[in-house]
Amino acid sequence: MxxxxxxxxxxxxxxxxxxxxxxxxxxxxxxxxxxxxxxxxAVYWADLLGSAIIGYAGLALAITAGGWLQALGVVVAILAxxxxxxxxxxxxxxxxxxxxxxxxxWNLLVGVPLLVPSFMYENVHSLHHARTRYGTAEDPEYLPLxxxxxxxxPLFVAVSALAPVALLLRFGILAPLSLxxxxxxxxxxARYSALSIxxxxxxxxxxxxxxxxxxxxxxxxxxWAIALLASVALGWFPLPAFAITIGIASAVTVLxxxxxxxxxxxxxxxxxxxxxxxxLDSVNVPPPALLPVLWAxxxxxxxxxxxxxxxxxxxxxxxxHRRISAAMPPGSVYAEASYPGLPGLLARLVRGxxx
Numbered sequence: 001m002x003x004x005x006x007x008x009x010x011x012x013x014x015x016x017x018x019x020x021x022x023x024x025x026x027x028x029x030x031x032x033x034x035x036x037x038x039x040x041x042a043v044y045w046a047d048l049l050g051s052a053i054i055g056y057a058g059l060a061l062a063i064t065a066g067g068w069l070q071a072l073g074v075v076v077a078i079l080a081x082x083x084x085x086x087x088x089x090x091x092x093x094x095x096x097x098x099x100x101x102x103x104x105x106w107n108l109l110v111g112v113p114l115l116v117p118s119f120m121y122e123n124v125h126s127l128h129h130a131r132t133r134y135g136t137a138e139d140p141e142y143l144p145l146x147x148x149x150x151x152x153x154p155l156f157v158a159v160s161a162l163a164p165v166a167l168l169l170r171f172g173i174l175a176p177l178s179l180x181x182x183x184x185x186x187x188x189x190a191r192y193s194a195l196s197i198x199x200x201x202x203x204x205x206x207x208x209x210x211x212x213x214x215x216x217x218x219x220x221x222x223x224w225a226i227a228l229l230a231s232v233a234l235g236w237f238p239l240p241a242f243a244i245t246i247g248i249a250s251a252v253t254v255l256x257x258x259x260x261x262x263x264x265x266x267x268x269x270x271x272x273x274x275x276x277x278x279x280l281d282s283v284n285v286p287p288p289a290l291l292p293v294l295w296a297x298x299x300x301x302x303x304x305x306x307x308x309x310x311x312x313x314x315x316x317x318x319x320x321h322r323r324i325s326a327a328m329p330p331g332s333v334y335a336e337a338s339y340p341g342l343p344g345l346l347a348r349l350v351r352g353x354x355x
Contacts, residue, residue: 021274022333029308029334032323036316039098043315047298048087048102052109055080059248063241074248079294082252084110086298088195090314091118092125107217112224114249115167116195117217123210124194124203129310134278135268140196140203145266146349153261153350156197160257164249172225175218197260259295262345263303275308276333282307283345284338286321295342304337 058080061073088111091103103118111117127133128141135142145152170192178185190202193214206214231237265281273281282304285292292301299306299314305321306312312320328334339345 018271019274019277019280019333022276025328025333026275026308028327029305029320029324032327033309033312033316033320036312036320039094039313040315041099041102044087044090044099044102047315048084048106048109051080051084055084059245062244062248074244074251077248078251078255081110081114081248082255083297085114085116085252085256086300088116088118088121089125089300090298092121093310093313107220111217112220114252115164115171115221115225117221119206119210119214119217120193121195122213123206124196129307131275132272134307135273135281136270137198137200140194140198140201142264142268143197143266144269145261147267147269150350156261157254157257160253161250163253164246168225168229171218171221172229175222176226255295258342258346259300261349262339262342263296263300266349279304279308280333280337282337284321285341285345286318286325286338289341291341 055077058073058076058078062070062077063073065073087106091106094102096103107117124140128139130139133139135144143152143156145156170188174184174188174192178188186205189205194201194203205211228237228242232239232242262283262285264283268277268281284304285296285301289301296303299317302317302321305317305324309320324334
C-alpha cells in the first residue's frame with residue numbers, strides 16, 4: 001500500500017517503525033493492568049463538570065473584564081475548555097453503560113456549544129485503532145508528516161485556526177441547505193462530518209440507531225449555530241464579545257492541533273504495522289514532565305500506552321504506566337515510546353520533514 005494520495009506530497013525518507021510484535025511486552029502490559037479497565041464515573045463527572053464550569057467562567061471573564069483579568073480569563077478559558085473538549089476521545093472508547101448519561105451531558109455542555117458534537121468522532125476514531133488501518137490511507141487520523149515536505153507542518157497548525165469559522169459555516173449554513181440539496185448533503189456527510197486529518201478520508205452515511213443519534217445532535221448544533229449567527233447579526237451578541245469567543249475557540253483548536261503533531265512520530269509510509277510498530281510510532285510524555293498536564297490532558301500524555309491498551313480509561317493510564325515501567329527490564333521496547341517533552345518532539349518532527 002502506498003502513502004496517502006494527497007496534495008501534501010511525501011518527501012523521500014524511510015519509516016523507522018518496522019518492528020515485529022514484542023508479544024512478551026504486550027502480554028505483560030495486559031496482565032499488569034487487568035484491574036484498571038473499569039471506568040470510575042465519579043472521576044469522569046467531576047472532571048467534566050469542573051472543566052466546563054471553569055472554562056465558561058473564564059470565557060465570561062474574558063468577555064466582561066479588562067486588563068490582566070481579561071488575559072487571565074482568556075488563558076483559563078482556553079485550557080479548561082480544551083480539557084473539557086478532550087473528553088470526546090473518551091466517549092469514543094466508553095461502553096454505553098460505563099458512565100450512564102455522560103455522552104448526552106458532554107454534548108449539551110461542550111459538543112453543541114463548541115460545534116463538535118460527539119458523532120463527528122464516534123465511528124471515526126475507532127478506525128484509527130483498527131489493526132490493519134492504522135497509518136494507512138484508510139486511517140482518518142493519520143498523515144505521514146515526518147515524511148512530507150517541511151511546509152506541511154506549519155500549514156497543519158495554521159489551518160486549524162480557521163476551524164471555529166468553518167464549523168459555524170458547516171452547521172449554521174450548509175447543514176440547513178443540505179436538507180433541500182441532496183448532493184450537498186452527500187458531500188457534507190462524506191467530507192465534513194468527521195474530526196479527521198486525512199484529506200482523502202470519506203465517511204459513510206450513518207445507519208440505524210447511530211443515524212438517529214447523528215440527526216439529533218446535528219440538529220441541535222445547527223440550531224445553536226443559527227442562533228449564534230443571528231444574535232450577532234441583530235446586535236444581541238456584541239461583535240467584540242463574539243470575536244473574543246471565536247478567538248478562544250480558535251486557540252483551543254490550535255492547541256489541540258499542536259498536541260496532535262506530537263501524538264505520533266508520523267513515520268509510517270502507508271504500510272500495515274504490527275501492534276508494536278503502532279506503539280513505537282506513538283508517544284508517551286510521562287512524569288516528571290509537568291506541562292503535558294495542560295497540553296495533553298485527559299490521559300493524552302500516554303498516547304502510546306493508549307494504543308497498546310485502548311480499553312484502559314484515562315484516569316488509570318498513569319498507574320498503568322508506572323506498573324509496566326517498573327516490571328519491564330532495562331532497555332525494553334516499552335521505554336522507547338517515552339519522550340521528555342513537547343519542544344524535542346516538535347524539533348524531531350521538523351527535522352524529519354526536512355530530510
